[in-house]
Amino acid sequence: MLESYLTLKPEFEIVMMEPQDCHEVSVLHAERFPRAWNDGEFHSLLSQEPVFGFVARQTNAFLRKPLPGFVLARHAAGEGEILTIAVQPKLARTGLGWRLMQAALREAQARGGETMFLEVDGGNAPALGLYRKLGFEKVGERKAYYADDKGAKSTALVMRRVLR
Template identity: 50%
Template sequence: MIGFPFDTMRSQSFVIEPVLPEDAPHLAKIHEKTFRQPWSDEEFHALIVNDKVFGFIAREEGNRKAQPGGFVLARLVLDEAEILTIAVAPQSQRKGLGHALMDAALRYLHNARATMLFLEVDELNVPALALYRRLGFKQVGKRPGYYETAAGRSAALTMRRDLKKSR
């Protein structure tokens, strides 16, 4: 299997590779550390084996047994895609992994000739919003009170990036 090494990640010793079914427990562990309502191993496994779902995982280069640094899962139906979830382990945050994972997903979608990519993000997640805006996402909707937070509820922002087909 061929991974996607990124120059920005070499100093961090991570390589981006496709997610495998046996990665489900690792994804659940990272998700649990980064989301208030985490998904289970079984939920991740069911997504990973779905033929419409693809994903990438950031692994420590040369150490497949180490806890991965992060992952992204997305679904592609016809020519529209949706980021289902993306998470970076707390100890691996602010090292460019989120950008590298999104870049891998965008490359995959370019090759699949997708025309549009959607995602939802908590309006209070400032680092994620900054990343998505840098990647060209625009807000196209808002779901008030969608996320449960320690201080109550916050809105989910629906964002879209139009993907250009190259012929």
């Protein structure tokens, strides 16, 4: 019981991703994906006009902690695309992924987006659950698209959500 008084429930703000965030973003990406993007790749993407992203920052932490989560997306010609999203494993099912996705969806819509696309590993049940709750529907498949760190191949599902 005393432990609950000593443990703060984390609180987060979602802010636009800036170039100085790219290193932290790449570290989290490497923890969550077998083919990690480095900070140079994130910086290169973020420097492109149609690309935007958001990071989550814990607002009630006494010490600087690892980046809780991020989302990177792009918008062009009325279509948005989630390029990648990651949340710290210990923060799974806390609503942080939902909040990051909502920020990206709102930004794409504000830029004139009518639809948002993403690709997800067909075996990633938690991500599929989140995307379906957000209104995404499967519109295609790419067989043997993803490879894990052991070389096993899995299907990518292409999903779409109408924004307007």
